Amino acid sequence: MxxxxxxxxxxxxxxxxxxxxxxxxxxxxxxxxxxxxxxxxxxxxxxxxxxxxxxxxxxxxxxxxxxxxxxxxxxxxxxxxxxxxxxxxxxxxxxxxxxxxxxxxxxxxxxxxxGTVIRDTTGDDIPTWEEVQKINSERLAQENALRDHLLAYGMQQEEVENVLRETDYPSLEESIERTALQAQAIASYRQVRQLEPLFSVARE
Incomplete structure (x- = not known):
């Protein structure tokens, strides 16, 4: 050296x-x-x-x-x-x-x-593996609960999956309330479409 x-x-x-x-x-x-x-x-x-x-x-x-x-x-x-x-x-x-x-x-x-040890805080905001797993588990539970509610409102499976893909999960209650309104609107639209032939007959 x-x-x-x-x-x-x-x-x-x-x-x-x-x-x-x-x-x-x-x-x-x-x-x-x-x-x-x-x-x-x-x-x-x-x-x-x-x-x-x-x-x-x-x-x-x-x-x-x-x-x-x-x-x-x-x-x-x-x-x-x-x-x-x-x-x-x-x-x-x-x-x-x-x-x-x-x-x-x-x-x-x-x-x-x-005699001081300077602690490195660089990774303090990075979640641990266990925390990531917990977050994923909670998200999956939210998604399943929301799926069940939407299906109960009469939405089709494909429509439900589309809604779930666009949901950011701010909270389960907010997601259910927002998507429930969507489901009701879709159901009303379908009812109107089903009645259209009757309206046509009545006009004739």
Missing amino acids: VGRRQIHQAIHSRMMKRNADDDVVQWDQIVRALVDELKHEVVSFYGNEGSDLEKQYPGFDYLNHKTRLRLSRWLWHRSFFKAIDYLGLSESEINSVVTWWGTLNERRAYEKRT
């Missing part, structure tokens, strides 16, 4: 080779550009969500494939990742360099220094 200074010099040289017009840019300037991109990413990702501590120490893991894909939309990060891939750096070599604000190493250093 080469020294940390040699590693960042190698990365710097490779990045400037890909940006020949910017060969006067120093390593510290590159780091500042990377940090600025991380700050923009934090704002665009968290918005008003997440804890203040989590935003202050977001902990981007530069060894994580998903994190790299996410950060590659930023110009300097894209160039940085291309450089370390080209150089074939090991995980330990990358970690020895990636210590600036917003990185996982910086977060771990803070946690070790303060």
